[in-house]
Structures are given as structure tokens and as C-alpha cells.
Amino acid sequence: MADSKGAAPASVSWRKFAFLNLTPAQYFVRLIPAIVYGLYTYSTRGPFQPPSCTSFGLSCPMTTNHISGVLERPEYYGQVLGYYTDLIAQSEDLGGSLAVFVDGMAVIDVYTGFKDLARTQVYDNTTLQQVYSSGKAVEGIIIARLVDQGRLDYEAKIVEYWPEFGQNGKEEVRLRDLMVHEAGVPALDDEDKLDALSWASMGDEEKFSERLARQPHVFGGKPTRAYHAITRGWFLNEIVKRTDPKGRTIGQIAQQDLMTDYEDLELYYSKLPKESDWEDRLSPMHDYPLLRLLGRLVLPQVIQNSRIFGNPRTLPLHRIVKRSFDSKSLTARTLTPKFAPWPRLLRTPEAHVYEGTSFSLKSNAHSLARLMSMMANKGGSTRPGEPNLLSTETYTQATTLHGTSLDEVTGEIVPLSVGGWAKTRSFYGEGPLKGVEVQGWSGAEGSLILWIEELGIGFSYVTNAFGASETLLGDYRGKTLLDRVVYARKSELGLLPKKKAPEEQAEAGAGAEEK
Known part of the structure; x- marks a missing residue:
């Protein structure tokens, strides 16, 4: 009896810890249900939530979304x-602003969402956002205004304004070439490992200017x-800086001219008005989860677009994602x-001390859509008492199609x-946007300024919410929003194809049968 009683507890104890003797394969088999559940929840929940929520459905924010602003019609x-x-x-976005002006009047001008993943800080009309390359759209407007003033000429060689630029194959490069990304200087070389390019080294403006001037033309002087x-x-x-009478930068012109001529614009390419604004007003950017990005690199698109393990609305990742892994490539x-x-x-305070107008603009949708509405009016003012943004002549010249060619960096x-600016009639899909000419630019994070x-x-x-790189011009979020805006505008103007009434469809069907 004693032996049998003594053996029983030992047997129970052994079963309790039997998992310690499992092989790795047996461990994996037992974990399959948890792995499948984790992958399912991770892929079907929006990417912009706390990791515990996307993977296990735990600690998911329970706050109610807010939206404020203007909606007309x-x-x-x-x-x-x-x-x-x-x-x-659905956590496919986190926070931001959306503005749509039609014939100069705001029909949508709203702010919504949150600044943080925990959804405790409201994104409101005081919030500013870095828009990365979308700032190039405003950059282009400021250059066009200088052309309008006779200070610049798209066809002039850059050496006419900046003689030091004319070296290492860049002697014939025109301003137009630089505007359309054919100036041969898409990247800067590290000339000396002891003096590697850094944000700190850019602080010496004279030295950095000399470095820019020395940069060789990547394609030996050929516009590419x-x-x-x-x-x-x-x-x-x-x-x-060499042509403005006051020696100002693009960012200074944006603040001193555009923000003065047109009320309620906020356009900051370098420092913000107050040092505290970096924390108080500028929303942090939340990156697309790396694990999800890696999954999209290896999973077939049909799985990514499935309703069970993906999102039917997402687009394939752009080829630049894979190209970027080759450190020696131009991409x-x-x-x-x-x-x-x-x-x-590119969004640290150090990166914004020296003005980088191709990536550093901090603004909001209202300001940017206001400028775009004037461009839609061929550069003309949209409010009484305000000056024109551009003359009709300069607008026509600046928006003339330069041409189409394969981009050696993007492969597009x-x-x-x-x-x-991008100028295309094949912007997105087969819907309302098909055949509609769209002009403007976008940012790496997904912003669209058009x-x-x-x-x-x-x-x-x-x-x-920094989206995955799906196309050179935005991702499915902004493109779908624009598609819906165009649908609304066409509907408003009566430009959509009229659907036949049921009796007309029946008559058409009967006629077809007789034939």
C-alpha cells in the first residue's frame, strides 16, 4: 500500500512536467493554434494599434473616435x-486632417483621430504634421512664383544663378532639369569617411553649399x-538664396510671403514658431509595423487581399521597397x-535645423488644400482681396507637360x-478618377496634395500613420478618398453616367432577345 501510494504522486508529477521532454517539432505542433490565431488577429486588425492588441486582442483602445470641422453639401x-x-x-489610419475645396470653397475641412496609439491625445485643428515629399508641391509653387517675378527662368542654366554649381558634369543642367528630377544629383556622395555627411555637418551652410556644388552628375551630364x-x-x-532680393530660403518665403498674402495658412519648412510646438503641436509619426511589412514582402498578393487574412483594399508594395535593400543601388x-x-x-529636430524643403514641411490639410484650390483656379485668387498665386501665363508654362520617362530610382x-508636379490622367483604377487629370505630389507616409x-x-x-509604400503617389487610403471626392463632384455636376430605369432595362433586354 505504501509503495502504491508513493508511486501515484510521482506519476502525477511526471505528467505535469512531461512537456519538458517534447521535441521542437512537437512544441511547434502544439503552438499552431496560437500561431494561427496570432497571425489572423495581426493581419485583420488595423496596423496602427498597440502590438498587444494587433497580435492578441489585448489592451485594445476603447475610446470613441471624434471628428470636428466643416462638411458642406x-x-x-x-x-x-x-x-x-x-x-x-479600423485602425488603417490613426489621426490626421482632410480638406477638399471646390471652386475655392471648403466642402470638407476636418480633423480626426489621435496623436498616439493609446488614443489619449486628440488630433485637432491646432495639430501640425510633417508631410515629407508632399512639401515638394508647395516648393514647386514658390519656384513658380519666382519665375512669375522674373527672378528665375525654367530654361536657364543653373550656373547663371550659382556659378559654382557648374562642375563635374553639371555645367549644362537647367532649372527645369532640377524641377523634373533630371539634374543628375539624386544622392550625395560621402567624399571623406572622416567627414561623413550628417545633420551636424549641414549646419555649416557655406561648407555644405560647396559640397553640393562639387557633387558629380550621376549620369555624366545627360538629363536622366x-x-x-x-x-x-x-x-x-x-x-x-542667390536670386531672392533678401537672400531668403524657400521656407522663409513660404512664411513671409504665402502666410502673409493668404490668411490661415501654416507652412513651416524649418523651425516651428515656438520651441514648445515640437512637442505641443507637431503630431508624432507612427511607422507601419516592420513585421507586417516583412509579411507583405513574402506573402502572395492574393493572400494579402483576402477577406480572411488580409485587406481587400491594399495595393501591392512598390518595387522601391525591395530595391532599397540593395545598399549599393541608386535607389x-x-x-x-x-x-x-x-x-x-528625417523627422528629428536635428533634421529640421537646416532647411530641407523636399521632406521637412510641417503643415495641415487646410493650408495645403487652400493652395491647391488656387492652382485649380489656374493660379488665380479664390477669395476677394487676395492676390493671385500665379499669373495665368506662368501657371500655363509651369503646368505644361515636360515628358514621361522611366525613373532610375523608382523604376516607375x-x-x-x-x-x-505629377500630371497624369491614369492616377487610380477604373473608377471616377479614370481619365481625370490630376496634378500635385505625395509624401512617403501617404499624404496627398493635389x-x-x-x-x-x-x-x-x-x-x-506612415503607410506601406504602395505607389509613388500615395497609398490606397488617399487614393480612395480622392476617388470618392471626384465621384461626389461628378455627381454634383451631373457628369456620372445615368443608370437606366428598370423598365428601360427590360425593354433593352427584350430588344436584344428579338435580335
Whole structure:
């Protein structure tokens, strides 16, 4: 009895710890249900939530979304706002602003969501956001205004304004070439390992200017399309400082001219008005989860778009994502330079001390859509008492199609105007946008800054949720929003194809049967 009683507890104890003797394969088999559940919740929940929520459904924020601002003509534009709030509710977006001006008047001008993943800090009308390359749209407007004033000429060689630029194959480069990313300087070389390019080294403006001037033409002087993602603003500023009567930069002109001529604009390329604004007003940017990005690199698109394990609305990742992994490629040198190999390094305070107008603009959707609405009006003012943004002559010249060619950095063909904006009639899908000419630019995080002249639309979508790189011009969020805006505008103007009444459809069907 004693032996049997003594053996029983030992047997129970052994069963309790039997998992310690499992093989790795047996461990994996037992973990499959948990892995499948984790993958399912991770892939179907929006990416912009706390990791514990996306993976296990734990600690998910329970706050109610808010939205404030202006919505006019809701019978047309209400569905746009509905989709926008859905993006926030499904955590495909986190916080931001959306503004749509039609014929100079705001029909949508709203702020929604939160600044943080825990959803405790409201994103409101005082919030500013870095918009990365969307700032190039405003950069192009300021250059066009200098052309309008006779201080610059798109066809002039850059050496006419900046003689030191004319070396190492750049002697014949025109201002137009720089605007359309064909100046041959998409990236900067590290000339000396002891003096590697850094934000600190850019603080010596004279030395940095000399370094820019020395940069060799990547293509031996031949105009070749290669996206100047970061560098275009630096080179443009050297030209602008030499031609503006006050020696101002693009950012200073934006603040002193645009923000003075047009009320309620906020355009900051360098420092913010107050040092505290960096924390109080500027929303942090939340990066797309790396694990999810890696999954999208290896999983077939059909799985990514499935309703069970993905999102039907997402687009394939852009080819630049894979190209960026080759550190020696021109794509990697351009988009992930040594001084800023990750996008988050372009949004540190140090990165904004020296003005980088191709990536550093901090603004909001209202300000940007206001400017786009004037561009949709061919540069004309949209409010009584305000001056024109551009003359009709300069607007026509700047928006003339420069041409289409394959970009050596992005591997994509995007039609560009002389002023450096995208200008295309094949922007997104087969829906309402098909055949509609869209002009403007976008940011790496997903922001879109565009105008549509034929419909009188100025559009801006600004976000603090850094989306996956799906196309060179935005991702599915901004593109779908614009598609819905165009649908609303066409509906408002009676430009949508009319659906046949049921009796007409029946008659048409009967006629077909008789034939």
C-alpha cells in the first residue's frame, strides 16, 4: 500500500512536467493554434494599434473616435467623410486632417483621430504634421512664383544663378532639369569617411553649399530621370538664396510671403514658431509595423487581399521597397542615405535645423488644400482681396507637360510638368478618377496634395500613420478618398453616367432577345 501510494504522486508529477521532454517539432505542433490565431488577429486588425492588441486582442483602445470641422453639401460629400472615419475606426489610419475645396470653397475641412496609439491625445485643428515629399508641391509653387517675378527662368542654366554649381558634369543642367528630377544629383556622395555627411555637418551652410556644388552628375551630364527625393530642396535653396532680393530660403518665403498674402495658412519648412510646438503641436509619426511589412514582402498578393487574412483594399508594395535593400543601388543611396537610413530620422529636430524643403514641411490639410484650390483656379485668387498665386501665363508654362520617362530610382514612369508636379490622367483604377487629370505630389507616409483643374478641386489628405509604400503617389487610403471626392463632384455636376430605369432595362433586354 505504501509503495502504491508513493508511486501515484510521482506519476502525477511526471505528467505535469512531461512537456519538458517534447521535441521542437512537437512544441511547434502544439503552438499552431496560437500561431494561427496570432497571425489572423495581426493581419485583420488595423496596423496602427498597440502590438498587444494587433497580435492578441489585448489592451485594445476603447475610446470613441471624434471628428470636428466643416462638411458642406453632405448629400454629395458625406460618403467621403464616412470612408475617412472608417479608416480611423479600423485602425488603417490613426489621426490626421482632410480638406477638399471646390471652386475655392471648403466642402470638407476636418480633423480626426489621435496623436498616439493609446488614443489619449486628440488630433485637432491646432495639430501640425510633417508631410515629407508632399512639401515638394508647395516648393514647386514658390519656384513658380519666382519665375512669375522674373527672378528665375525654367530654361536657364543653373550656373547663371550659382556659378559654382557648374562642375563635374553639371555645367549644362537647367532649372527645369532640377524641377523634373533630371539634374543628375539624386544622392550625395560621402567624399571623406572622416567627414561623413550628417545633420551636424549641414549646419555649416557655406561648407555644405560647396559640397553640393562639387557633387558629380550621376549620369555624366545627360538629363536622366532619377527621383531627387531628398536633395532637390537643398539644390533649389542654393539657387533661391542667390536670386531672392533678401537672400531668403524657400521656407522663409513660404512664411513671409504665402502666410502673409493668404490668411490661415501654416507652412513651416524649418523651425516651428515656438520651441514648445515640437512637442505641443507637431503630431508624432507612427511607422507601419516592420513585421507586417516583412509579411507583405513574402506573402502572395492574393493572400494579402483576402477577406480572411488580409485587406481587400491594399495595393501591392512598390518595387522601391525591395530595391532599397540593395545598399549599393541608386535607389538605396537616394531614399535611405547613410545619414538617414530610416524615414523616422528625417523627422528629428536635428533634421529640421537646416532647411530641407523636399521632406521637412510641417503643415495641415487646410493650408495645403487652400493652395491647391488656387492652382485649380489656374493660379488665380479664390477669395476677394487676395492676390493671385500665379499669373495665368506662368501657371500655363509651369503646368505644361515636360515628358514621361522611366525613373532610375523608382523604376516607375510618372508624367511630370515643367514645374515639377505629377500630371497624369491614369492616377487610380477604373473608377471616377479614370481619365481625370490630376496634378500635385505625395509624401512617403501617404499624404496627398493635389488639384484637379477641370473639376475645380483642391485636395489634401494628411496623416500621422506612415503607410506601406504602395505607389509613388500615395497609398490606397488617399487614393480612395480622392476617388470618392471626384465621384461626389461628378455627381454634383451631373457628369456620372445615368443608370437606366428598370423598365428601360427590360425593354433593352427584350430588344436584344428579338435580335
